[in-house]
Amino acid sequence: MPKHIYNPHRWQAQDFFQALSKKRSMIEAAQQEAMRQRVVAQQQTNLRNLQFPSAGAVAAASPVAVDPHIRAKIREQQLKIAKHLAKK
Known part of the structure; x- marks a missing residue:
């Protein structure tokens, strides 16, 4: 009896793991994008605080x-x- 009998479960498992790895890579990409957006937002906040310091900061500096x-x-x-x- 040959070993290479058609096994639908094997193909299902292969499809499943391919979908899983695709999903994992999509999640990683989304996490990297969220991190990048957080960094950009923090940089914008820092820049804004440098341009327009709060009254308390100005009073403390005077x-x-x-x-x-x-x-x-x-x-x-x-x-x-x-x-x-x-x-x-």
């Missing part, structure tokens, strides 16, 4: 905010405003 006397005065003004708003 020498005026470093002076403790000025900082205390600003805090007093903020407390006055908060008390005034609390009365209303």
